[in-house]
Amino acid sequence: DADVTQTPRNRITKTGKRIMLECSQTKGHDRMYWYRQDPGLGLRLIYYSFDVKDINKGEISDGYSVSRQAQAKFSLSLESAIPNQTALYFCATSEARGYGYTFGSGTRLTVV
Amino acid sequence: AQSVTQLGSHVSVSEGALVLLRCNYSSSVPPYLFWYVQYPNQGLQLLLKYTSAATLVKGINGFEAEFKKSETSFHLTKPSAHMSDAAEYFCAVSDRGGGFKTIFGAGTRLFVKA
Numbered sequence: 001d002a003d004v005t006q007t008p009r010n011r012i013t014k015t016g017k018r019i020m021l022e023c024s025q026t027k028g029h030d031r032m033y034w035y036r037q038d039p040g041l042g043l044r045l046i047y048y049s050f051d052v053k054d055i056n057k058g059e060i061s062d063g064y065s066v067s068r069q070a071q072a073k074f075s076l077s078l079e080s081a082i083p084n085q086t087a088l089y090f091c092a093t094s095e096a097r098g099y100g101y102t103f104g105s106g107t108r109l110t111v112v
Numbered sequence: 113a114q115s116v117t118q119l120g121s122h123v124s125v126s127e128g129a130l131v132l133l134r135c136n137y138s139s140s141v142p143p144y145l146f147w148y149v150q151y152p153n154q155g156l157q158l159l160l161k162y163t164s165a166a167t168l169v170k171g172i173n174g175f176e177a178e179f180k181k182s183e184t185s186f187h188l189t190k191p192s193a194h195m196s197d198a199a200e201y202f203c204a205v206s207d208r209g210g211g212f213k214t215i216f217g218a219g220t221r222l223f224v225k226a
Binding site: 040041090097098099103104 | 156
């Protein structure tokens, strides 16, 4: 099994729909992150969590929410999807500052 | 505030030639620095990291990077390119100070010609 598993891998949804992207990790790390990747823009941080009770907004959190259900699970929700949220979404985990991230394989989301 | 700039959104080399991918950073204190590789339809994979030990860092797949404080650079190199190196490469910088943020560059796509 992969260290970080994201579901679904691909999703097409309609404008205005609520959608949840799920992430689970087997690394045993406390730190988890959600990033969005757009061509030419690199990765931008949406939300991060340093433990189950610690959730923080990143640089582009508007229109998104998260839930940390357990140390291993961190889900991202789009409450009312819009077309400019079409992107590749990555979940990641890290042991601590300076250790680098382990990424999932990503969820390609298309909002039509 | 931290920032990272990757020079060149696309780099093309011939198989067997030197690979050089450029990364410059801005940070008020010496940061942690990383290079990641992304193959098609996959997530990012850590290639190597600089955390303040040796300034020349060796990573996986024959890649290495040198931290040069005076030039605020962390360029990625590989002596001889393989076809399998074709991918997108991201440089990232992370603060050592009170904040935690990791900032990613826009990425450089490496093409390897036969």
